[in-house]
Amino acid sequence: MTSLQTMPADPDTIETLDPLATADRLIELTRAGTTVPDDNPYLAALALAISANLPVLLWGQPGIGKSSVIERLARDLQLPLETVIASVHEPSDFAGLPIVGPDPAREGIPMAPPDWAVRLHRSGRGVLFLDELSSAPPAVQAALLRVVLERRVGSLTLPPAIRIIAAANPAETAADGWQLAAPLANRFIHLPWLHDPGIVVRGLAGCWPHVLPPRLMPTGLDAAVRKARSLVCGFLTARPDYTHRLPTGIEARGGAWPSPRTWEMALRLMAFAFAAEAGSEALSIVVRGVIGDGAGLELMAFLERADLPDPEELLRSPGSFPAPDRGDLVHAMLTSMVDAVRRRTTRARWDSGWAVLARMAVSHPIDLLVSPAMDLAALRQPDWPLPTDLDRLEPVLALLAVAK
Amino acid sequence: MTEPGALDLVKLLAARYRAARARPYLAGALFAMTVVSSPTVLTMGVDRYWRCYASPAFVDATDIDELAGVWLHEVAHLLRDHHTRARRLFEQSRADAAAGRPSQLDPQHPEREQLRLNLAMDCEINDDVCAGLDAASGVRLPPWAVTASGLGLSTKEPLFEQYLHHLTAAFACGRLAWLDCGSGAHDGQPAWELDGTGANPLSPAQAAAIRYRVAEQIRRGIGNAPRGWQRWAEDISQPVQDWRRLLQATLRHSLAQVSGAVDYAYRRPGRRAAALSGTVIMPSLLKPLPTIAIVIDTSGSVADSELGIALGETAGILKAVGAKGNRISVYSCDAAVHTVQEVCDTAQINLAGGGGTDLRQGIRRAQEHTPRPDIIVVITDGHTPWPSERPAGRVIVGLLGPPPALDEFGVWHPLRPPQWAETVHLR
Numbered sequence: 001m002t003s004l005q006t007m008p009a010d011p012d013t014i015e016t017l018d019p020l021a022t023a024d025r026l027i028e029l030t031r032a033g034t035t036v037p038d039d040n041p042y043l044a045a046l047a048l049a050i051s052a053n054l055p056v057l058l059w060g061q062p063g064i065g066k067s068s069v070i071e072r073l074a075r076d077l078q079l080p081l082e083t084v085i086a087s088v089h090e091p092s093d094f095a096g097l098p099i100v101g102p103d104p105a106r107e108g109i110p111m112a113p114p115d116w117a118v119r120l121h122r123s124g125r126g127v128l129f130l131d132e133l134s135s136a137p138p139a140v141q142a143a144l145l146r147v148v149l150e151r152r153v154g155s156l157t158l159p160p161a162i163r164i165i166a167a168a169n170p171a172e173t174a175a176d177g178w179q180l181a182a183p184l185a186n187r188f189i190h191l192p193w194l195h196d197p198g199i200v201v202r203g204l205a206g207c208w209p210h211v212l213p214p215r216l217m218p219t220g221l222d223a224a225v226r227k228a229r230s231l232v233c234g235f236l237t238a239r240p241d242y243t244h245r246l247p248t249g250i251e252a253r254g255g256a257w258p259s260p261r262t263w264e265m266a267l268r269l270m271a272f273a274f275a276a277e278a279g280s281e282a283l284s285i286v287v288r289g290v291i292g293d294g295a296g297l298e299l300m301a302f303l304e305r306a307d308l309p310d311p312e313e314l315l316r317s318p319g320s321f322p323a324p325d326r327g328d329l330v331h332a333m334l335t336s337m338v339d340a341v342r343r344r345t346t347r348a349r350w351d352s353g354w355a356v357l358a359r360m361a362v363s364h365p366i367d368l369l370v371s372p373a374m375d376l377a378a379l380r381q382p383d384w385p386l387p388t389d390l391d392r393l394e395p396v397l398a399l400l401a402v403a404k
Numbered sequence: 405m406t407e408p409g410a411l412d413l414v415k416l417l418a419a420r421y422r423a424a425r426a427r428p429y430l431a432g433a434l435f436a437m438t439v440v441s442s443p444t445v446l447t448m449g450v451d452r453y454w455r456c457y458a459s460p461a462f463v464d465a466t467d468i469d470e471l472a473g474v475w476l477h478e479v480a481h482l483l484r485d486h487h488t489r490a491r492r493l494f495e496q497s498r499a500d501a502a503a504g505r506p507s508q509l510d511p512q513h514p515e516r517e518q519l520r521l522n523l524a525m526d527c528e529i530n531d532d533v534c535a536g537l538d539a540a541s542g543v544r545l546p547p548w549a550v551t552a553s554g555l556g557l558s559t560k561e562p563l564f565e566q567y568l569h570h571l572t573a574a575f576a577c578g579r580l581a582w583l584d585c586g587s588g589a590h591d592g593q594p595a596w597e598l599d600g601t602g603a604n605p606l607s608p609a610q611a612a613a614i615r616y617r618v619a620e621q622i623r624r625g626i627g628n629a630p631r632g633w634q635r636w637a638e639d640i641s642q643p644v645q646d647w648r649r650l651l652q653a654t655l656r657h658s659l660a661q662v663s664g665a666v667d668y669a670y671r672r673p674g675r676r677a678a679a680l681s682g683t684v685i686m687p688s689l690l691k692p693l694p695t696i697a698i699v700i701d702t703s704g705s706v707a708d709s710e711l712g713i714a715l716g717e718t719a720g721i722l723k724a725v726g727a728k729g730n731r732i733s734v735y736s737c738d739a740a741v742h743t744v745q746e747v748c749d750t751a752q753i754n755l756a757g758g759g760g761t762d763l764r765q766g767i768r769r770a771q772e773h774t775p776r777p778d779i780i781v782v783i784t785d786g787h788t789p790w791p792s793e794r795p796a797g798r799v800i801v802g803l804l805g806p807p808p809a810l811d812e813f814g815v816w817h818p819l820r821p822p823q824w825a826e827t828v829h830l831r
Contacts, residue, residue: 041607041609251650251653251654254653279607280607280609280610281607281608281609281610283609284607284609284612284613285609297612297613297616298616300609300612300613301613301616301617304610304613325604326435326436326604326606326610327435327436327437327438328431328432328433328434328435328436328614329436330435331431331432331435332432365413365417365420365435365439366414366417367417367418367420367421367424367435368435370421371421371425395414398414399414399417399418399421400418402414402415402418402468403418403419403421403422403468403542
């Protein structure tokens with residue numbers, strides 16, 4: 001202390017010169033920062049899954065920031081966070097501790113829940129974060145099944161508002177890792193968690209991205225559910241083999257795969273995505289996270305086509321349909337419209353077909369129109385006059401002249 | 405027809421129409437691209453958001469047949485997901501370089517490496533662009549297009565990752581140094597490209613859906629795709645997984661099952677129970693050590709290099725999961741068992757043999773060993789008879805070489821490993 005006393009400084013600084021207090025303040029300063037909303041699709045996918053109240057599992061390398069994302073999320077949503085490191089717990093910590101009472105034969109043995117479950121139960125809301133899930137031994141994973149699916153910890157039922165999030169390291173990065181058991185894997189939305197250098201740089205500069213729960217349109221809820229139902233049912237009618245498909249590989253079984261349970265989860269997620277008008281990227285990530293890559297990709301391709309305007313609707317009101325932006329979708333829409341005209345060819349339908357084409361010629365690349373226009377022209381009856389919109393289609397003829 | 409300096413859009417779109425007519429299964433992907441006129445792009449290029457940049461001067465100067473060929477070329481970069489594969493390769497190379505291993509790309513010279521990548525990618529694509537098309541289709545490649553055969557490379561393994569091994573930096577000189585197909589190919593950042601907003605950018609999910617559709621059309625046989633595209637369509641539906649990961653997962657799973665490893669059991673009460681005044685019965689941890697036998701096919705049909713890789717990988721995994729040296733024995737076996745060793749280190753393993761194959765001998769010998777192995781790992785090319793009965797313990801078969809295929813008489817070549825074994829294809 002002598003050296004401190006001989007230091008020529010004003011009394012204020014000397015008073016606060018407890019070295020650890022200053023160090024703590026410095027640490028506090030390096031961690032201070034703000035959060036901003038971000039349009040990262042993975043964060044949007046996480047937000048979607050959390051608002052749909054389905055258990056999420058983040059897969060990522062150790063140290064990538066999975067836990068800190070969850071901590072920020074809980075802070076942003078002002079929810080109490082209970083972190084449970086699954087790998088250091090015993091099965092009885094999740095199934096409940098058997099406590100032998102005075103008369104076990106008559107009263108049975110109650111399964112006492114651990115303190116974190118009691119705290120969550122008392123507050124009624126919050127986030128349960130199960131960290132290091134893949135390092136948990138199989139018996140612990142089996143005990144976790146009930147927590148994740150039925151929300152039961154011992155004899156206590158967690159309130160329905162509790163969100164369950166888990167994190168796991170892929171088996172190849174954790175020396176003591178276990179494969180996730182297939183029944184447990186099938187209850188989660190699997191989100192791959194990668195580090196985006198840009199986000200890390202902005203975060204270290206003091207600005208981390210912020211997970212905003214999706215804003216659901218209260219007026220569109222019924223329509224969203226109807227659309228999700230018709231999509232999932234339409235897809236599974238066309239591809240019944242995807243209803244349940246347990247992967248053959250051991251590794252793939254610990255991931256996302258289609259089963260009636262995951263289809264139910266996918267249905268709920270799609271309804272949320274439609275009601276929140278979430279981007280296709282976020283929807284694709286969550287859908288692939290529940291039913292797996294193969295089924296997920298096919299479902300997204302199916303969704304893209306199902307979103308196109310109905311050809312009969314096009315022919316009824318050729319002037320006022322919402323046209324897709326993408327050329328391939330416009331081409332698909334026009335092709336199905338020409339097919340509809342071919343199925344039932346009348347002059348009125350043929351004319352409105354030309355009206356649709358003329359409208360597209362103004363707003364889209366003209367090479368998309370060539371083959372639909374040629375097919376439509378071939379349907380002309382000898383006594384029908386030329387369509388009135390032909391002048392707007394002149395560029396198409398010019399293109400055809402160059403291409404020939 | 406158009407004023408100087410402006411893009412001749414009619415010609416460019418007419419070329420796209422020709423390309424789509426010649427390759428109907430690629431039409432969806434071609435039409436999904438957005439055209440952006442750019443005076444700074446050298447010829448034509450694509451970015452990772454599926455936008456196609458075209459130079460007005462290039463479009464004017466190039467024949468429409470060749471423009472159609474260039475369209476097919478650019479869409480192939482996007483469909484084959486070259487930018488994602490390039491990024492993966494760069495990341496791998498950076499990790500390798502940091503660990504002091506030889507890396508496929510030199511992370512110190514990203515721009516030169518992008519050019520090399522672009523050359524290798526063009527080799528992968530260009531052989532398919534005009535395969536099976538005649539002059540009447542109105543599509544051909546420009547004479548200056550880079551092809552594998554033009555550079556004197558073997559086309560046996562037609563993926564850019566393989567071509568890259570043979571393309572030294574010296575190839576990227578002369579007029580080839582001007583080649584740049586944009587970030588949709590090499591994942592760099594050329595000066596002319598827009599950012600991720602405006603001009604209809606496609607998201608990775610949308611691109612994946614387009615790829616899926618194109619592959620489905622090729623599989624359904626629309627428009628008789630050339631071999632290269634057919635192989636692409638097959639591969640995309642069954643993504644190739646890293647066999648190291650698969651082998652590791654299978655081994656870990658087996659180890660977990662046989663040893664019960666660090667799982668909970670009530671065989672001995674847990675000591676934590678003492679803290680609860682004896683009213684609670686708690687389980688304790690158990691970790692019996694598994695015994696493992698590795699049976700290696702050293703017959704003449706298996707290449708030593710392949711064997712070395714597979715063996716090294718297996719031993720590495722076993723070590724990582726804590727199987728102790730004297731618990732692993734290695735049997736090298738062709739028609740008879742030649743050496744039996746207990747190993748602590750892969751460097752100790754002697755391989756002997758080189759004749760015909762009968763791994764049943766090796767598996768039988770492994771079974772007779774005391775203590776009896778919990779797991780038998782068999783590494784072979786599959787040209788061997790298999791035991792008719794299931795051995796005790798779990799069997800993992802690491803299969804080298806091509807996967808079994810049916811011949812015209814309905815016989816599998818090589819014989820498929822039996823159902824009771826977990827089979828991992830090591831390739």
